[in-house]
Amino acid sequence: MESKRSVRNLAESIHSLLGLKKQLTSTWAASVCNIIKDLSSEEPFNSSNKIKCMNFNSSENKDSDVDSVISKIQGDLAALNAQLNQLNIQRRQALNDFLDLKGNIRVFCRIRPLIEEEKFGDLRSVVALDSSKVLLKLAENKSKQYSFDKVFDPGSSQDEVFSEVEPVIKSAVDGYNACIFAYGQTGTGKTFTMEGTHDCPGVVPRAIEELFKQAADSNHTFIITFSMLEIYMGNLRDLLVPQMTKPTDAMTQCLSIQTDPKGGIEIENLVEIRVGDFNQAKKLYGLGSRFRSTASTNSNVTSSRSHCLIRISLTSSDATERRRERNKIWMVDLGGSERVLKTKAWGRRFEEGKAINLSLSALGDVINALQRRRSHVPFRNSKLTQVLKDSLGEDSRTLMLVHVSPKEEDLCETLCSLGFATRVRSIHLGSEESTDTRAKKEVAMAKLLEKVKQLECDRQDVRKDIKKLNEGLEHHLSKTKPSSDEHLEAPHSVSECNIKIEKKNAKDVTVAPSSQLPTFMRPTICSRRKSGIDFPTTKNSHKKISLPTRKRKPLSIRAESLTFPLKEISEYGSECSIARTTCLADYETEYSQNASECDIKMIVLPEQEKSQMSFGHSTRSKAQASHISTEGYANKKTNKVGFPKYFTVENWLQLQKNEPTTCSYTRGGKRVLAIPLPENKIRYNVQNKADILHNEEICNYDFAKKKSYNHDKINKLANTGVTGGSIMEMVIGDDFVIGNAGSKPNSPYEKVKGMDETPGSLDDFVINEDRCSPIPPPDMRCDGFIQNKDFPWATESERFIEQASPDKQNLPESFLINDSWYNPLSSSDMSQNNTVDLNAVSHVSVSKCELELEYLSCNTKTLSEECEKKDLCGFPLHMVGESRETRLCLNTVTSRRALFLDLKDANQDDLTLPFIESEEKICNTGILYFLGQKVQILCASALLGLGVQKLGLGHDFFYGLML
Numbered sequence: 001m002e003s004k005r006s007v008r009n010l011a012e013s014i015h016s017l018l019g020l021k022k023q024l025t026s027t028w029a030a031s032v033c034n035i036i037k038d039l040s041s042e043e044p045f046n047s048s049n050k051i052k053c054m055n056f057n058s059s060e061n062k063d064s065d066v067d068s069v070i071s072k073i074q075g076d077l078a079a080l081n082a083q084l085n086q087l088n089i090q091r092r093q094a095l096n097d098f099l100d101l102k103g104n105i106r107v108f109c110r111i112r113p114l115i116e117e118e119k120f121g122d123l124r125s126v127v128a129l130d131s132s133k134v135l136l137k138l139a140e141n142k143s144k145q146y147s148f149d150k151v152f153d154p155g156s157s158q159d160e161v162f163s164e165v166e167p168v169i170k171s172a173v174d175g176y177n178a179c180i181f182a183y184g185q186t187g188t189g190k191t192f193t194m195e196g197t198h199d200c201p202g203v204v205p206r207a208i209e210e211l212f213k214q215a216a217d218s219n220h221t222f223i224i225t226f227s228m229l230e231i232y233m234g235n236l237r238d239l240l241v242p243q244m245t246k247p248t249d250a251m252t253q254c255l256s257i258q259t260d261p262k263g264g265i266e267i268e269n270l271v272e273i274r275v276g277d278f279n280q281a282k283k284l285y286g287l288g289s290r291f292r293s294t295a296s297t298n299s300n301v302t303s304s305r306s307h308c309l310i311r312i313s314l315t316s317s318d319a320t321e322r323r324r325e326r327n328k329i330w331m332v333d334l335g336g337s338e339r340v341l342k343t344k345a346w347g348r349r350f351e352e353g354k355a356i357n358l359s360l361s362a363l364g365d366v367i368n369a370l371q372r373r374r375s376h377v378p379f380r381n382s383k384l385t386q387v388l389k390d391s392l393g394e395d396s397r398t399l400m401l402v403h404v405s406p407k408e409e410d411l412c413e414t415l416c417s418l419g420f421a422t423r424v425r426s427i428h429l430g431s432e433e434s435t436d437t438r439a440k441k442e443v444a445m446a447k448l449l450e451k452v453k454q455l456e457c458d459r460q461d462v463r464k465d466i467k468k469l470n471e472g473l474e475h476h477l478s479k480t481k482p483s484s485d486e487h488l489e490a491p492h493s494v495s496e497c498n499i500k501i502e503k504k505n506a507k508d509v510t511v512a513p514s515s516q517l518p519t520f521m522r523p524t525i526c527s528r529r530k531s532g533i534d535f536p537t538t539k540n541s542h543k544k545i546s547l548p549t550r551k552r553k554p555l556s557i558r559a560e561s562l563t564f565p566l567k568e569i570s571e572y573g574s575e576c577s578i579a580r581t582t583c584l585a586d587y588e589t590e591y592s593q594n595a596s597e598c599d600i601k602m603i604v605l606p607e608q609e610k611s612q613m614s615f616g617h618s619t620r621s622k623a624q625a626s627h628i629s630t631e632g633y634a635n636k637k638t639n640k641v642g643f644p645k646y647f648t649v650e651n652w653l654q655l656q657k658n659e660p661t662t663c664s665y666t667r668g669g670k671r672v673l674a675i676p677l678p679e680n681k682i683r684y685n686v687q688n689k690a691d692i693l694h695n696e697e698i699c700n701y702d703f704a705k706k707k708s709y710n711h712d713k714i715n716k717l718a719n720t721g722v723t724g725g726s727i728m729e730m731v732i733g734d735d736f737v738i739g740n741a742g743s744k745p746n747s748p749y750e751k752v753k754g755m756d757e758t759p760g761s762l763d764d765f766v767i768n769e770d771r772c773s774p775i776p777p778p779d780m781r782c783d784g785f786i787q788n789k790d791f792p793w794a795t796e797s798e799r800f801i802e803q804a805s806p807d808k809q810n811l812p813e814s815f816l817i818n819d820s821w822y823n824p825l826s827s828s829d830m831s832q833n834n835t836v837d838l839n840a841v842s843h844v845s846v847s848k849c850e851l852e853l854e855y856l857s858c859n860t861k862t863l864s865e866e867c868e869k870k871d872l873c874g875f876p877l878h879m880v881g882e883s884r885e886t887r888l889c890l891n892t893v894t895s896r897r898a899l900f901l902d903l904k905d906a907n908q909d910d911l912t913l914p915f916i917e918s919e920e921k922i923c924n925t926g927i928l929y930f931l932g933q934k935v936q937i938l939c940a941s942a943l944l945g946l947g948v949q950k951l952g953l954g955h956d957f958f959y960g961l962m963l
């Protein structure tokens with residue numbers, strides 16, 4: 001009887017599936033496969049079987065009953081999933097109709113309430129007439145009216161604002177790009193709307209929360225990643241990576257904007273962290289907000305001095321009905337427009353305001369061009385418009401929240417803001433609608449919204465049923481005795497089934513020949529097939545891989561990034577990802593609705609770009625570590641490649657907290673990654689081999705036994721972002737080299753290879769280890785450097801001690817350097833007391849490099865006096881010298897060094913003026929601090945024998961010094 005019932009259930013399931021054939025997906029297919037598999041284990045129901053059944057013992061009977069129940073549940077599950085998908089489609093359709101009626105670009109206006117101290121005058125220039133109109137009082141008997149999609153009066157709550165944003169977030173779950181930005185005069189409440197406060201969270205936290213909710217409700221597997229950046233004075237800054245604030249911090253590199261042939265925008269080097277839930281995203285948001293550039297101005301105590309952009313990317317490879325496989329939401333808190341005359345900003349504040357105004361006017365130009373449907377839209381005029389390019393077009397949802405101040409004195413600014421917002425709004429409206437049309441539209445929209453809500457309720461009910469059935473299924477499965485391993489591994493639910501496919505295929509990824517696509521875009525296996533490239537050979541290549549038939553998708557569909565869990569590979573729980581990998585549907589790429597996860601996820605990597613893969617998009621300090629790829633250590637023989645891994649949020653936050661000095665740079669044409677190592681694990685012995693190799697934590701290399709090193713451990717460390725005081729560096733490429741960051745003077749590695757040569761492999765090092773000798777380093781140059789405060793030999797005393805007494809025995813109390821006495825014991829006191837107490841150490845030449853150090857003899861009180869004596873200016877920064885080299889003399893209390901720095905690449909005109917004329921201003925701008933840090937790094941690197949370093953500061957920087 002049970003068997004018959006099962007067959008009937010199956011028939012029902014198949015019937016329901018066929019009825020909804022359009023929505024068939026691979027996950028459904030997997031469910032049906034399970035049912036069939038279970039049924040096939042049962043014999044056909046005939047008389048002989050009946051006799052057999054009669055002979056079954058009781059336990060067999062019981063098993064058979066349970067199997068039937070399982071089959072039934074699975075059948076029901078398949079039917080419910082079909083229903084759920086149907087509901088999803090209907091909801092999406094209704095939502096799209098609703099948003100289409102509303103318009104792709106919607107503009108809301110929020111009027112800030114008067115704050116306590118402003119209430120005194122209570123002269124309001126702008127008032128909300130109704131939910132869509134504002135009235136601006138221009139003069140006694142003159143006013144102007146503006147219409148918007150929604151007007152939020154001063155009393156409106158964050159809830160009310162978000163209720164209007166919500167549909168856009170829902171639409172983003174359906175694969176639409178979205179851009180929500182807050183615009184307005186400084187101090188009008190943009191940050192309040194976007195970020196909110198702890199008690200009244202703003203749009204960003206609410207949107208992220210909603211996103212996770214919607215993603216969970218959608219019955220699809222999503223990969224959600226979080227990035228945050230700011231555009232400060234025309235430069236992009238990653239807000240998830242702290243900017244350099246200490247001399248020992250890693251140098252940061254620029255983010256660059258890339259455009260694909262279809263106009264899609266990607267930001268190279270931007271840190272992208274996978275977030276599993278709202279709380280994780282919130283933590284990252286908190287981290288990013290901390291690093292944002294804010295300052296007090298006359299208009300706002302905590303004025304944002306930059307545009308802050310939050311990007312949430314969603315990827316779902318199993319939701320074929322989504323608009324795109326990978327889409328993104330930008331949430332932008334624009335810097336406030338301000339009239340410099342009014343804010344009386346000067347110096348840096350003035351420059352910031354200018355940069356903000358410039359980019360806002362570029363945004364205005366773009367919007368103007370879009371509005372007039374010009375053939376040329378000037379996206380390239382500012383970084384802001386470049387970044388938002390693909391989110392401001394027709395195929396995306398744009399939401400602008402214009403903020404205005406109610407104060408009469410802000411009338412001019414309010415007029416500008418409202419004018420700008422009206423222009424934006426007219427992009428989609430063309431001419432103003434009649435009241436009748438508008439009323440009809442409102443009714444239609446209300447109906448659609450009601451329908452969406454109803455469908456969401458239905459969806460919720462179905463999901464509850466699915467949950468119950470899944471629990472029942474698990475319960476019954478646990479009762480059944482596994483008959484084979486295969487049975488044990490049978491996926492219990494649809495989602496588990498997906499994961500299994502992903503895991504399996506992740507192991508089978510291989511390398512394939514190059515393609516013409518830009519760095520951040522790679523063809524999929526599909527495009528390889530089409531272009532005649534062989535299917536990759538895998539570990540299991542003897543097994544023929546059958547590919548499902550493919551259907552063409554519309555050309556506009558693009559799969560940009562695919563990520564999948566690889567739990568058994570990474571014990572840190574981080575997810576493996578083919579980050580920044582784009583396959584364009586119109587670029588030789590076939591895309592299939594029915595393609596298995598395997599097909600989509602096998603990404604072809606050009607051979608010569610193997611080593612770039614993990615770094616192509618993460619050339620910046622900690623971003624390096626976040627995306628470090630096992631492929632950096634790929635075994636050449638097997639050609640096997642791993643994937644870059646997203647940092648887990650916890651690891652990332654931990655990393656920021658401990659402020660490690662992870663850094664990457666290029667040396668001798670090789671990419672070098674320096675990662676922090678656990679504290680107290682490395683023994684420093686200048687006279688010996690690369691100390692790093694003695695560290696059991698890092699590698700098993702034993703010099704005596706010449707055991708080989710351990711790739712895995714290094715990989716793990718790189719991926720977990722172990723923090724601590726010491727650093728190892730490695731060259732990422734065909735092989736890797738490890739050595740000591742900071743290039744210890746007597747490093748055998750340097751001795752063997754020289755810093756200006758391509759670093760050798762570890763084997764080179766081992767072969768030559770006997771030749772190491774404590775000879776001072778050769779004259780060296782390199783493109784980058786890393787310095788860590790915890791390197792004992794980074795201090796002058798160590799270095800001089802080593803020079804004076806290599807074996808550290810019989811240390812002299814002081815020793816002579818160039819006719820001056822240096823007391824190593826006094827150095828620590830000096831730094832603590834912030835005084836300069838050296839006994840006139842002058843002109844220490846570090847090897848043959850072009851950098852000279854001069855130590856001054858003075859203390860804090862007599863600093864100026866001493867400087868004058870030495871014919872130096874008493875001000876913190878002064879230019880000395882002329883001729884071929886520009887000599888910059890830094891003489892700060894803390895650095896207690898003067899440095900003659902080679903700045904020949906810098907523009908002389910830029911340099912001369914500020915240093916001589918604007919010392920006070922320099923102090924006030926804060927740039928000096930930054931420059932000081934840089935110079936300190938240079939000092940330290942000179943002491944380490946690294947030679948001349950470039951300052952890495954453009955003309956903009958020096959221009960800034962003049963302010």
Ligand SMILES: Nc1ncnc2c1ncn2[C@@H]1O[C@H](COP(=O)(O)OP(=O)(O)OP(=O)(O)O)[C@@H](O)[C@H]1O
Pocket residue numbers: 111112113115154184185186187188189190191192193300302303304305334335336337403
């Ligand atoms: N709707 C509101 N309700 C209560 N307080 C508000 C509201 N809008 C703004 N404020 C308050 O006004 C002040 C300025 O707001 P906010 O910093 O968000 O302005 P802003 O537009 O982001 O300024 P800037 O462009 O200079 O960064 C803050 O103290 C904020 O709390």
